[in-house]
Amino acid sequence: MSAEGIEALARFLRGDRSMLKCTICGSQAGTWDCWAKCRCGWSFEKGTACRNPKHRTTAE
Known part of the structure; x- marks a missing residue:
């Protein structure tokens, strides 16, 4: 990793x-x-549905 990459990570x-x-x-x-x-x-992306898997098992 470059010094610039290390600084960005830090x-x-x-x-x-x-x-x-x-x-x-x-x-x-x-x-x-x-x-x-x-x-x-x-x-979630506007215009789409939330993809949280818990929505399939609970009535939110």
Whole structure:
């Protein structure tokens, strides 16, 4: 791993999440609106259903 990669990992482990990006649109962490929050606590892509497996076994 390069020195730059090690520094990025160290920042992440200290709680710096600024290098994270959205897996759908590529926006910086916390700046997207393509995710929705379910009442169960999980996040899911807007326009789709929550994929929490517990939804299949409980009536939420």
